[in-house]
Amino acid sequence: MSRQRWVMDLGNTRLKIAPLDLDGRVGEAIALEHRGADLAALAARLPPRMEVAYLASVADEGLRVALLDLLAARCQRISLARTQRRWGELRIAYADPARLGVDRFLAMIAAHDHARGTHPGTPVLVCGVGTALTLDLIDAEARHVGGRIAPSPTLMRQALNQQVAQLPPSGGRYVDFAVDTPDALVSGCVGAALGLIERSLADAQTRLGAAPILYLHGGGGEELRALLRQARWSPRLVLDGLAQWAAIEKPA
Structure with missing residues (x-):
């Protein structure tokens, strides 16, 4: 059409x-x-x-x-689309909303909306895995508490390969303790991402007094999905948030 x-x-x-x-x-x-x-x-x-x-x-x-x-x-x-200080109930923690990536903003819109419909009053932790790994926490009152940014496992592998050419940028599989270098690289880089996510979940529960729902999205999320069984896999989260933007946005 x-x-x-x-x-x-x-x-x-x-x-x-x-x-x-x-x-x-x-x-x-x-x-x-x-x-x-x-x-x-x-x-x-x-x-x-x-x-x-x-x-x-x-x-x-x-x-x-x-x-x-x-x-x-x-x-x-x-x-x-541009990040805004408020979107419905959702309130962004950044003093300057323009400094918060619009993809993170839209993913929060969609995750909060979904959680409100299925588990109202429950905190949400949104994890995006692309070039970077991002985490954003929303409390039970729809306030964005703040976030974290780190290299994704893919970017970690690429950075190691650029500095040490004999370390391959891809290949291998995740295991608890690897007995070859490709597996050790996957296990280390993926393990670092898992550690940050799990620590963020624990910190969120300590801070808010309730365990947040974890939403996982992004091209690199598939690699972590099977290892984060509590996560809600939502590969279209940014597009879903953008659809909500489109529903309200008016032509200039």
Whole structure:
């Protein structure tokens, strides 16, 4: 269809896009790798005509502008999502909301909304695993307590490989105690991420007096999903939050 509304999440590695149905729900999403990719090849995979594109971007300015140029040729309107101090009940802890990544903001919107519908009054810990690993805690009163940022397991592997070439940037499997280097790298890097998440869950329970619901999303979340059995796997969390933005956002 030529007149559709689309939500788009431009991260540091991938562009995730999905259509919105007539009720504002997110349809089937696809992820397009853009790191090192030819923008012409990326353009060929975008819808040829769109009524509105709702875009959330944490990518560098050059890539964001390049994507906006591609969208301008095929969209009637483009709307850029931005972090706000308040969204409904949700209140952001940052003194300057613009310094909080819009992907984290949108993921919190969606996670809080889902938890409110299933477990009202329960704190939420949102964990995104992309280039970075991010954690954001929301208390039972919908106040954003704050967050943490660390390298993702993938970025840890890449950084080690750049400094020590004989350490492979990929391969191996997670085990408790590895007996070869690829497995030891996976176990160490994934184990570091698990340790931060589990410590954050424990700190949240101590601070708030209740165990938070853990929401896990992001391209690197699949690697951690099986090891965090209590986590609610929500791969479209940012797009779901962007759909909520789209439902309320008005044209300028």
